[in-house]
Amino acid sequence: MKSLNVKIWGVRKRASKRPSYDVRWSVSDKVFSETFRTKALADHYRTKLMSAARDGEEFDDVGGLPESMSEKKAELTWYAFALKYLAMKWPHAAPNTRDGMNESLASVTIALLNDVPGRPGAPVLRQALRNWAFVLPGPAEREVPTEVGNALHWIAKASRPLNDLADPVTAREVLDSFRIRLDGKSAAAETVRRKRYTFVNALHYAVDLGEFRENPLTSVRWQKPKVSGEVDPRVVVNPRQALSLLHAVSYVGGYSRARGRRLVGLFACMYFAGLRPAEAVGLTDAGLTLTEQRWGTMLLHRTRPSVGRQWTDSGESHDDRGLKNRPAEDVRRVPIPPQLVAMLREHLDTFGTAADGRLFFSEGGGVVASSTYSRAWQEARTLALPPAAVVSPLARRPYDLRHSALSTWLNAGVDPTEVAERAGNSVEVLLGRYAKCLDGRQEVANRRIEDLLNEYD
Known part of the structure; x- marks a missing residue:
């Protein structure tokens, strides 16, 4: 049964050791709720519900969600989205641009991994992303080594939801990760600039796909490193x-x-x-x-x-x-x-x-x-x-x-x-x-x- 009899309430903070926030709404007088770690994530989820209701979408009175927020779409991970973005950009990008895009997407993916058991070592993770995941033709069209295949399977499971980037704290953590190289030393300003550019461009594509109403990085106050444009x-x-x-x-x-x-x-x-x-x-x-x-x-x-x-x-x-x-x-x-x-x-x-x-x-x-x-x-x-x-x-x-x-x-x-x-x-x-x-x-x-x-x- 479908219904348009929808009421959406505000975000409520729950009293617990770890702060959490509830979003509550009803469909045909049946109450639904979702809990989030931060208020920003809760506000983002509530905004999507309100947009769907305002656009006249029908809500499912069993799951409580509109079609645009069905389980399949709501669970889109950063990694799955990054593969979509790569497939869209790759055919029209110059080789050096592909290389830079690959490196940037790999950095963001590593920064957005949950602490799931079975994590591969850092060199294997980077090899799987740089040499296999973010290169076309992709792993599905090539013979993948067992170690790399296992790493890619783990990455797909451990990748955080794309919607987590609606939280400015999470987005800032990703941006901050660009400043540090794998060996722990500070990254060059030009490297940080290039990775941020790809990250911003990818999230513009997420807006095009309807995952965000606006680019979530616009709400993040983050100091970009200064890149010298002058010749020494x-x-x-x-x-x-x-x-x-x-x-x-x-x-x-x-x-x-x-x-x-x-x-x-x-x-x-x-x-x-x-x-x-x-x-x-x-x-x-x-x-x-x-x-x-x-x-x-x-x-x-x-x-x-x-x-x-x-x-x-x-x-x-x-x-x-x-x-x-x-x-x-x-x-x-x-x-x-x-x-x-x-x-x-x-x-x-x-x-x-x-x-x-x-x-x-x-x-x-x-x-x-x-x-x-x-x-x-x-x-x-x-x-x-x-x-x-x-x-x-x-x-x-x-x-x-x-x-x-x-x-x-x-x-x-x-x-x-x-x-x-x-x-x-x-x-x-x-x-x-x-x-x-x-x-x-x-x-x-x-x-x-x-x-x-x-x-x-």
């Missing part, structure tokens, strides 16, 4: 240091094997053209105009970011995508100075191109792995820089060559709009991140100021 000026090299590093790369791995020589042009593109590493790795000869002893041009349209095989649709370690933050078929034109033109001409004369036209490739013709060029770069730093500079942040990563390039252009007086166009950034990002002084540039400024002051001394 200590990483920026001046032109003399950059050339010294590029020369040193050619000595890495010996002359005959050419492990370093085949990478000189790759690093030169990051410094002289301001390319991102993924743009340089994907560079082909089709878009190059190399005029001897004059400025040349690059037409960029593809990137080959390094990601894990489990994150790409192709199963390859490198994704094949368009330019960052641009439409898939967009093209960016970058003028390149004579120094880089000469280096690329020499590279093509010595090594040619890969079968698909890529300028930079491994000895076997494959895509250059980020681990490969990063190791070569670290070896080159020890050859080119004095000991004090080697242990400093100066050009610690290959990406720092791009930072140095953009800083050089800005210090040369190039209009920020032109620099942003060449770099593939907005002017706002450029001025917020890359407007840094070159290493040693302060000495030049100090001399100019001192000369001016001495005129009036």
Whole structure:
């Protein structure tokens, strides 16, 4: 029998050792109640009852609930919901986004586990979530190791209800868990920011599904860690240091094997053209105009970011995508100075191109792995820089060559709009991140100021 004769009363605190709260309502004069640990959870449950009654839903006079709050829907756990969210986001997400989403969902899932007997060890839990649960195709479509299968079964049983996040205390506990790494040390601010972003986005999806009237995190007062958007000026090299590093790369791995020589042009593109590493790795000869002893041009349209095989649709370690933050078929034109033109001409004369036209490739013709060029770069730093500079942040990563390039252009007086166009950034990002002084540039400024002051001394 169904009925619309519904009365919903307020939340009542129960007198007991542990505070609890009752929600009471009646259907056809038959009284029902539910008990919750916190007032926030009770208020959330009462709100859902009132919304169902206001929308004209019929209430079951046996279970006392509307159809939208049937037993099956009310018992939706965070873990079950997270799998739904993953299935919705995965097909349209970039590989690196998938990796970050996977890590974030795993962190929230671990934070929302009840203390149920049989808990697997922390490494097994993380492996089950990172390598199996939050990857598509999922465990149901793959052969799962017994240990992992048992862990996933335990997680499904131990996961707390999604509705627990209506309690600000619970939501805050999850947010606070982002601050601590598995080894107990503090997590980087950028990691915390990324995990929070995924958490917020997932709960927006829960609102879309009707699980919450509004995102429960809006009622949580939580201080987000500040993420520095500026480039550390200590990483920026001046032109003399950059050339010294590029020369040193050619000595890495010996002359005959050419492990370093085949990478000189790759690093030169990051410094002289301001390319991102993924743009340089994907560079082909089709878009190059190399005029001897004059400025040349690059037409960029593809990137080959390094990601894990489990994150790409192709199963390859490198994704094949368009330019960052641009439409898939967009093209960016970058003028390149004579120094880089000469280096690329020499590279093509010595090594040619890969079968698909890529300028930079491994000895076997494959895509250059980020681990490969990063190791070569670290070896080159020890050859080119004095000991004090080697242990400093100066050009610690290959990406720092791009930072140095953009800083050089800005210090040369190039209009920020032109620099942003060449770099593939907005002017706002450029001025917020890359407007840094070159290493040693302060000495030049100090001399100019001192000369001016001495005129009036």
